[in-house]
Amino acid sequence: MPDIATRADLELLLRHFYGRAFADPVLEPVFETLMVIGLDDHLPVMCDFWETILLRTGVYRGSVGAVHRALHGRHGFTDRHFDRWVELWTSSVDELFLGDVAQQAKSEAAGIAVGMQRRLLEPSRVRRPECPPGSADW
Template sequence: MAIDEAFISRLVETFYKRALAHPELGPLFDAKLSGRWSEHMEKMKSFWSAVAFRNGAYEGKPVQAHLGVANMTPQLFSNWLELFAATLSDIAPNKDVETWFMTTAERIARSLALSLFYNPALDDPKYNNQ
């Protein structure tokens, strides 16, 4: 894909700089990560490195890390994806890299959102007919 650890680092640093400046994402991230930004940045670099290179660099638990985040809503995942897409559009070395990372981010966001917000009762036909 023509990427390396330097690209992963740039992607993470650029995205989170923008996330902190975002009117909705910034306060959420800052409240959760205040005083732990450098640790989080290294963790996210390990995460994306593990995803991109399948190198086992990440050993965290993403769902547990997002549980109990104050003021988190499903809509914020859309905001996150929009910002991630804009970041990739600006820094990805080519369209293949942009597409692969965006497709992967969408899958991850969907998985996290389902883990955090899915209510199986909503699939019950007796609720869908009302």
């Protein structure tokens, strides 16, 4: 299997992941709006985000905080949501890619989940170690 090396690789990974998330009983309610409007507008932003993190392009200029705070307010994220997101992301990466960047994609996702938990859930409920150095922040 190839490693993640291009934006096209990231788009493939994201389409695969979102296809699974849209059908997942834990994550589907969180992604319901995105399912209705479709990936066409969202995918370029997510490709920019992951391309900046994994391929160091610097193309992402957004902020994920406000969107995820609104989603948390609407759906009440729990540890289960974050665990399932990381689980689906990790297995999606493993199904398509193998290599250093693929491993980094999995590590970064775990760090992102920890950061979001820390910001969105009560600090006393976060049960994971600190984000690894270099993890994406919002």
